[in-house]
Amino acid sequence: EVQLVETGGGSVQAGESLTLSCAGSGFTFGDYAIGWFRRAPGKDRVGVLFFDPHDGGLYPDRSVLGRFSASADRTENIVYLRMNNLNPEDTAVYFCGAAYFGTSEKRRRLINRWADTNEYDYWGQGTQVTVSS
Secondary structure, eight states: OOEEEEEOOEEEETTOOEEEEEEEESSOGGGEEEEEEEEOTTSOEEEEEEEETTTTEEEEOGGGTTTEEEEEETTTTEEEEEEOSOOGGGOEEEEEEEEEOOSHHHHHHHHHHTTOGGGOSEEOOOEEEEEEO
């Protein structure tokens, strides 16, 4: 059974930090790139950051540039999203998605279209992050 599980959400004050985890199982984790998305109340799911585990490349959305980063523990099949200097606009349900990129063609496509939810094969259930001012 394929699973992606996000953990680490919670309630924090503005300026604080949180680290989310995305744990994958049931598929070859190394053949997939991980995208972090979020859905704020009343809004669509939008891309936050794309992580290429092959070379550690990060592709953050402008709204989180300089504040959010990602890393991976390949032995545990986990990708982390480190969120610093959080503000109330970061309040949302955060999701991770796994997109297959086992070919160079697919990898090039993903890097250009990482924020498109249709590019992802698997999704987690989401974890709530609430930031108070």
